[in-house]
Amino acid sequence: MLLKLFDFRVYLYEPYTRKISVTTRAYEVEGGCLHKLECKSRQFDVTDAIDFDLEFGSMIQLTYADVVFGTRDEPFDCTVSECAIKGVTVLKVYEVLIDDFRGKLFSVMQMAQPYPSRIYADSAENLAPQKERVRKVSRLIGVPEKLVELA
Amino acid sequence: MESSLTEEHPLLKYSTIKDLSSDELEAVVKKYIQVLMPKPNVDYKVYIGKAPELREGEGLVAYTLSPCPNCYSLVTAVLLRRENKVYERKVCPEHGEFEELYYGDYDTYERFKRWQEDGKGVWTPHVPITQFCPYNCGLCSRHKSHTALLNIAVTNRCSLRCWYCFFYAVKAGYVYEPSLNHIRFMLREARKVLPYPAVAVQITGGEPLLRDDIVDIVRIAKEEGYHHVQLNTEGIRLAFDHELAVKLREAGANVVYTSFDGVTPYTNPKNHWEIPYILENLRRARLGAVLVPTIIKGYNLHDVGAIIRFGIKHADIVRGVNMQPVSIVGRVPKKERDKLRITIPDVIFEIEKQTDGQIRREDWYPVPTVAPISRFVEALTGRPQFELTCHFACGAATYVFWDDTQEMIPITRFVDVEGVMEMLNKAAEDIRSGKNKYLSTLNILSRLGKYVDVSKAPKRFRSKRKFLRYIYNILVKHDYSALGEFHYQSLFLGLMHFMDLYNYDVSRVQRCEVHYVMPDGRVIPFCTFNVLPELYRDRAQKFFSYEIDEWEKLTGRRLSDEVYVRNVKKLIESDIYRKAYEGIIDVSSIPYEDHVLASKKFGIPVIE
Numbered sequence A: 001m002l003l004k005l006f007d008f009r010v011y012l013y014e015p016y017t018r019k020i021s022v023t024t025r026a027y028e029v030e031g032g033c034l035h036k037l038e039c040k041s042r043q044f045d046v047t048d049a050i051d052f053d054l055e056f057g058s059m060i061q062l063t064y065a066d067v068v069f070g071t072r073d074e075p076f077d078c079t080v081s082e083c084a085i086k087g088v089t090v091l092k093v094y095e096v097l098i099d100d101f102r103g104k105l106f107s108v109m110q111m112a113q114p115y116p117s118r119i120y121a122d123s124a125e126n127l128a129p130q131k132e133r134v135r136k137v138s139r140l141i142g143v144p145e146k147l148v149e150l151a
Numbered sequence B: 001m002e003s004s005l006t007e008e009h010p011l012l013k014y015s016t017i018k019d020l021s022s023d024e025l026e027a028v029v030k031k032y033i034q035v036l037m038p039k040p041n042v043d044y045k046v047y048i049g050k051a052p053e054l055r056e057g058e059g060l061v062a063y064t065l066s067p068c069p070n071c072y073s074l075v076t077a078v079l080l081r082r083e084n085k086v087y088e089r090k091v092c093p094e095h096g097e098f099e100e101l102y103y104g105d106y107d108t109y110e111r112f113k114r115w116q117e118d119g120k121g122v123w124t125p126h127v128p129i130t131q132f133c134p135y136n137c138g139l140c141s142r143h144k145s146h147t148a149l150l151n152i153a154v155t156n157r158c159s160l161r162c163w164y165c166f167f168y169a170v171k172a173g174y175v176y177e178p179s180l181n182h183i184r185f186m187l188r189e190a191r192k193v194l195p196y197p198a199v200a201v202q203i204t205g206g207e208p209l210l211r212d213d214i215v216d217i218v219r220i221a222k223e224e225g226y227h228h229v230q231l232n233t234e235g236i237r238l239a240f241d242h243e244l245a246v247k248l249r250e251a252g253a254n255v256v257y258t259s260f261d262g263v264t265p266y267t268n269p270k271n272h273w274e275i276p277y278i279l280e281n282l283r284r285a286r287l288g289a290v291l292v293p294t295i296i297k298g299y300n301l302h303d304v305g306a307i308i309r310f311g312i313k314h315a316d317i318v319r320g321v322n323m324q325p326v327s328i329v330g331r332v333p334k335k336e337r338d339k340l341r342i343t344i345p346d347v348i349f350e351i352e353k354q355t356d357g358q359i360r361r362e363d364w365y366p367v368p369t370v371a372p373i374s375r376f377v378e379a380l381t382g383r384p385q386f387e388l389t390c391h392f393a394c395g396a397a398t399y400v401f402w403d404d405t406q407e408m409i410p411i412t413r414f415v416d417v418e419g420v421m422e423m424l425n426k427a428a429e430d431i432r433s434g435k436n437k438y439l440s441t442l443n444i445l446s447r448l449g450k451y452v453d454v455s456k457a458p459k460r461f462r463s464k465r466k467f468l469r470y471i472y473n474i475l476v477k478h479d480y481s482a483l484g485e486f487h488y489q490s491l492f493l494g495l496m497h498f499m500d501l502y503n504y505d506v507s508r509v510q511r512c513e514v515h516y517v518m519p520d521g522r523v524i525p526f527c528t529f530n531v532l533p534e535l536y537r538d539r540a541q542k543f544f545s546y547e548i549d550e551w552e553k554l555t556g557r558r559l560s561d562e563v564y565v566r567n568v569k570k571l572i573e574s575d576i577y578r579k580a581y582e583g584i585i586d587v588s589s590i591p592y593e594d595h596v597l598a599s600k601k602f603g604i605p606v607i608e
């Protein structure tokens, strides 16, 4: 199964200005440990747009339409990494910068057929302190808090 | 359960589910969501790689996504500036180029843009993201605004036969009329959307007042947690049934939205003659009205000033005038569209002209302007609040007051709206970053007076204390009865420009806050429900409908018996009619033949 990660930086002008940058790391969860995924990178393509919305629509309120709408003439600078998954559970860690906000967000994917499903995701609009979220994620995936914190 | 399913026309025999309870219905109807969702490569294609080019003399405003008006394929569109107006241009590889006026004044576009704020999104989506917006409704988790006003269509029957409408039962060829339990299920589903479940609902149709159980529907809406219930009606039944308005109010209806396209029979052939009686019956029932004119260039644009004056004349019962620049439905050639097309700034400028500058362009603000009020109350209470965060190009509003001379005084003349909103934003930020709530509130109260210049207000507001008390009650005590009182002494003026296939902008619809609940429980933005009807409204309503014969057999009625025939003579004879228009138009100067012709031309027969 393939998993996509998005790293991008975007300056939006419309319908209001926002400066956003996101880098993503992903880990396979196995036996209480996290194993960083090896991925192949390429440039963003319009066929990635729905996955992009799925990833960031609720998490940081950013959609492909925003990116198209707001960027004036600058190309959307986004790298897509595709990672092959063997395991069942994946932890994604996002380093996010939105204007003055800087923080770490998490999501947890269950890689079941036919579609992987998201069983946990932070939302920048409703963000508990990082400690609380780390605790929640750690319980959910059975990995020590320290490891989640450092991921 | 009988259902015949073909790729193009999936259908369910509605009579097989009409007696189910709302819980039973939930299990049944949700199964059909997947069947009814738009299908890529069947209903639309996606061509979003290449953006249309700009030409000489044009400047880039933004790029967006938009459907092709002919085949619904999603294409990249450009918003461009030319001669201080904003246009949308898009090119479909199959159907060529389309260009449309998007916003009639670039300066207003820029001024309004400053107020954009986004909502908190949808935390409990009804459908997963599997398709491009707007083919993934909804709501899906990319949607940015909660439901500010939920619409529920309770019938597609109508007693009018307006020439432009293809939606009513006889033309559609089926009767869509969900059972009371089904309505309850839909209302419940719509309230499952978090973080802020819908609290305001508009019962619409077809003509909702044709349902004999309309009073029960209002009651159900209240029971399901909708504090604000409004009816959207052409009002014919209200004009003649003296008791109906009372029953509706007693059941919990808060206001009636009624179409009102102008002050003469020529500009308002839909209900010019009935409006005086509708208002009279609402007055007796103490049920407020909002007048809803659809504004069309070359048709009734010259009436906007008179419409506002009519609203003020009846301000004891009319709470607002909500103007809607025309949304050009269906596929219309460019030349024809240019004759009709009007946008929000064009209407605002025309109002300025027709009110001799009493309501000026600067008096209008885009809808999200009031978002700081929600942010502040949210910071104060720690609970998500109702917020208005649609796209700035979707709507605009102002409040007008008047004094003894009947001169209109917009709120902006004596309240520094920008100053107040800035102060609230700052206070919300302070509270969020740990400042004491009570000190922040006290600070606001002590500074509020700075933003109000009561010497410029209408006489009855010249008491600063009284005016500040209104604001204090609303902001701090969340006592909206104050707002009610405020309403009775002012007129709300609103503008909402529903989109159509030619000016569609995905960035707007993702922020839409006016939604419909569908019979399968999905919640759909107004501007996909009505603009892509074959994919949403018609598909779902047809699926959950009766065949006309079957409905007539079940109810013992005939659709043809419901057609309204107007008795113009009788309607214009009475004092109620004459007095309603007194000082606005000279009704005696309109020949009887003109009345009859206007009605007939519109499609409403007349008893002669």
Ligand code: SF4
Pocket (backbone or CB within 6 Å): B132, B133, B134, B135, B136, B137, B138, B139, B140, B141, B142, B143, B144, B509, B510, B525, B528
């Ligand atoms: S309009 Fe809203 S609900 Fe519909 S697909 Fe777009 S974001 Fe989703």
Ligand code: SF4
Pocket (backbone or CB within 6 Å): B390, B391, B394, B395, B496, B497, B498, B499, B508, B509, B511, B512, B513, B514, B525, B526, B527
């Ligand atoms: S109904 Fe249309 S015009 Fe109104 S908020 Fe929604 S998208 Fe905007």
